[in-house]
Amino acid sequence: MNLKSNNPFLKNKSFTKPVEATVFDAEGRPVEIIDYNNTMTINGAINKSFILLFVLLASSFFTWYMVNNGQNPYVVAITGGLIGFVMVLIASFKPNYSQYLAPAYALFEGMFIGGISAVFALYFYPEIIMQAVLGTFVTFIVCFLLYRFKIVKVTEQFKSIVVAATFAIASYYLVSWILSLFTSWQPVHHGNSLMSIGISVFVIVIAALNLFLDFDMIEQGAKKRLPKYMEWFSAMGLLITLVWLYLEILRLLAKLSSRD
Template identity: 65%
Template sequence: MELKSNNPFLGSKAFKNAEAVDADGRTVLIDYNNTMTVSGAINKSFILLLLLLTGAFATWYMIINGANAFVPTIAGAILGFVAVIAASFKPQYSGYLAPAYAVFEGLFIGGISAVFESMYPGIVVQAVGGTFVTFAVCFALYRFKIVQVTEKFKSVVIAATLAIATYYIISILASWIFNFQMVGRSATDGSWMSIGISVFVIVIAALNLFLDFDLIEKGAQRKMPKYMEWFSAMGLMITLVWLYVEFLRLLSKISSRN
């Protein structure tokens, strides 16, 4: 039995034969009374959200009180990325890695949110609202089968996501090496082309939510191990964080035109 992760950030190997490995990497027989459920994944998603908000509050509080939160913000981004990479190779440790990711990513999110808020007051509330409205709409479309997650749908979304990731990596390298800023990267570039790129990225990020919903549902149907609830919740949180950051960037670009 094999179920591949459709979340491009976590890779496709994480679900392979996960049902046959315990937290210590040993082959085991599955107790189907202790397998992944949709409700379990949802509950763990809420736990991760609370941990992320806790981490975000820490760096936000530091910045609004005049403290330098550069180190925890950058460290949070780096350690959060490390947790994602580790979980993609060792999903059986997701029960530890997912909460760690949520806290570390929260530090990063709180730091950048405070910076954006200082530049454009009210932008954080708008970005949060946009993120959760998008989540609610996508969930309703998936729940009522209006959007079907077919293999072609998955392929298109994953390909677009990887293309965006490649574009961002190239733009970052171009900025560091040649001091060249590619269109769409700067949060203060208010050109219509830059705004259009941000809208496109938000659409792709939103489409990744359907892959996350499908991953949770299929994982429960195939009775994956209990720890895959943490892994799936982590995948969903990664997409929500990406969506939120892109909303911040889009709103900042629009505000910079005023």
């Protein structure tokens, strides 16, 4: 079966390379040996996801502390975001370095999240941050339970729809950004109009659907007994989706707040 994820990070060809270990019995027939110490497991990916999440949260809180003590939040956010993006690019081409790149990504992405969150708290209200965190956590738990109990099944058609929708969102954001740089055109998703709010809700739904594909890809990677470093790689991919989901929820709450 051709497995695909709408998370570009999880499309890496390493997810199609099982660990090869051929052993032959006394009669020369190949025997399958499973070495769980050197292969990817679901529990291993989950544990590493928690580690990365802890690093991201710790970095975010420290960044928040720095901003409250006079650090420019924009400088911290841009620096963390750019370095985090570089970590993702390197890991995409060198997944075997994921055990080092994934924690680094979580660290610098935490700086980005902390800086952006501080800006939103300043311009809107402090409680918006906890509301966005809670919304992200609840969405993750609901999606995980729906996937765990097979209420939502990740079929090829499901994947195709989510991939197409994600590509459309990415294309729209890119074109909007370019036009806003060189023209006076105001992107539709900016502001607090009902259409802008509707777009945010749609993007949040697509981001949440990413979680189903990420869960499926991790499960399939474990079944294929991919190399151990793919636990870090897949955990990094899942964290990317969670960061996207958090930012979209934060933006939606800001739009709703500005309408009051």
